[in-house]
Amino acid sequence: MTETPHDISERAQHMLKVLIDRYIRDGQPVGSRTLAREAGLNLSPATIRNVMSDLEELGYIRSPHTSAGRVPTVQGYRFFVDTLLKVQPLDSLSVEQLRAEFDMSMAPKELIEATSGLLSGITHLAGVVTLPKHEQAIFRRVEFLPLSEKRVLAILVTSKGEVQNRIIATERQCSASELQQASNYLNEHFTGKDLTAVRDTLLRDMQEARSTMNHMMATAMQMADQILEQNRNEGYVMAGQTNLMEFHELCDIDKLRNLFEAFNKKREILHLLDLCVHGEGIQIFIGDESGYHTLDECSMVTAPYQIDGRIVGVLGVIGPTRMAYDRVIPIVDATARLLGAALKQKD
Amino acid sequence: MTETPHDISERAQHMLKVLIDRYIRDGQPVGSRTLAREAGLNLSPATIRNVMSDLEELGYIRSPHTSAGRVPTVQGYRFFVDTLLKVQPLDSLSVEQLRAEFDMSMAPKELIEATSGLLSGITHLAGVVTLPKHEQAIFRRVEFLPLSEKRVLAILVTSKGEVQNRIIATERQCSASELQQASNYLNEHFTGKDLTAVRDTLLRDMQEARSTMNHMMATAMQMADQILEQNRNEGYVMAGQTNLMEFHELCDIDKLRNLFEAFNKKREILHLLDLCVHGEGIQIFIGDESGYHTLDECSMVTAPYQIDGRIVGVLGVIGPTRMAYDRVIPIVDATARLLGAALKQKD
DNA sequence: CTTGGCACTCTCAACTATAGAGTGCCAGCG
């Protein structure tokens, strides 16, 4: 009982936990009377008040105003998730139900989209999943198909079942056999090679010999670039933004607007997700910890997902700081595992 | 001066136009004094009041309350856009600027997305573009690539430069030559044929001869179905929803939420867009004309876009009833033409 | 037909009063 880790008695910790639990449940500042009832310690409100005063001094809670109970501070939430929260992994039944949601016949991109929808659906928050980045994309095949006179459809297939296509405008009409020749050349020389290597070789080839296939090759290279770029850090897929409108702490139209615009611009969010991919395991940003003002009232819970033990992306949810961390964390964790497993099978 | 089309004097019409113009500009109910100043008719507010009273009786305008000036009713807007508004086509400079925004090297899907972004960007409203439906999709090529032991990547290319891919789980490992054989068979027999015909033939073939390629063929058929389905009425792409948060008449968080959820669900919007594709030319739904409650405060301006004279989709914008129709209509119109032209070149 | 005048209505913003919630502090008690 006299053990005081972090300068805060066990009793105070328990009260902090109860307070935050309660606040997360109904969003109202918690007063001493409520807490006295809830804490199950048979203490009078006056006693609770003393403890709350201490907690306030330590920066874990604060009053919105003189007479309004206490709400957790960012620091309070931080302490809560770091040491007060006992997260237990999802029970196996739930995991199975979750697993059933993954349709294995989906192409990677669709799978990503479905996963973000899944996250938002289960948590009632906004779900987000980054596109997987593959350190090395393998050139698998390229195909050129004539569309009309001077238009050629180029299709590039890489490992992981990714397909990229784009339309090339050629300066003159290319015969089918010419196109065939070009694709044959590329397929013969490069199949199975790393895409960056292919890119470099192509670049060199094009400088050395200005072949008639230059245009085709340039396009192939462009597509390779596009895939590489996309695989580096292209973007993310988001779902369930509208869920965030339900929380009254975010009901300020301007905040909401800024938030949604940040989602659209992607840059800031992407940077945060990038931080998450480097940290190990579950990462949580609470309120202004992110450093981005638009996310001041929000928290983000993320987990990296991996294929064959290599981290290739991050997924998670964004919601108000006042989110049910204990419920959300295991879900995010499990989903990350399942997505990794689902993607692995595409290899 | 005594000509009274629709039971409403020319003077009254002019006033209605000025009133609506003014209301569209700043969103405040317009009073008699303001209108007297604005109308340029050298009439006293009292006179204006008489006319406004008539207009109110006819249902074109109404007062939010006793002392608040008048705002247009849906019927007022309807009369405004149908007979009061002289829409002049976009000047050629603007059209050229607009045309420059279309990047011809984009694949159709990207082009659609870019176009909806373009619409929302220019109008500061929400832009929406349906995916083009092609009455007849032509089978162009199919390709099967082995991914891992029992996984095959299938790629189906149709006319219009559309590429569909999906991953097949095979019950046993297929050799490269087997796959090659399958694709060769399909390509030889079906290239250039209508996709529905291909589908039917495949269905018959599969019943007759249970070949080893059944699985492959079934998948090809699935993909064909998918493309056909998508081309029938799949969906739409939307951009700039956040723009709608700027309008104070939509600032009610619940309305906004419902609106955004309608956008996500797509069904209702899709139904409206479908109506627009059948009517000729520019279509405008004002307020509750749509029949959907969530769109009560919104208007939708759409134009079908065509390829080779055949209407294949609709695009437009969604915004508050109080939108600058005179500016929006020509933009929607021109964009529809340009998108059609841009898509035509993919053929 | 148009106009100025005038009484009337309604909203909006500012202000006031009050009830309720919660605190901090203190003195007393085990």
Place this chain on the structure above:
DNA sequence: CGCTGGCACTCTATAGTTGAGAGTGCCAAG
């Protein structure tokens, strides 16, 4: 020494009040 009830105090949220301002409708006169 920690816990407790009591009490004065503070602050918010809500309702009610008021006055200014805007706009109307109507009327009688030009």
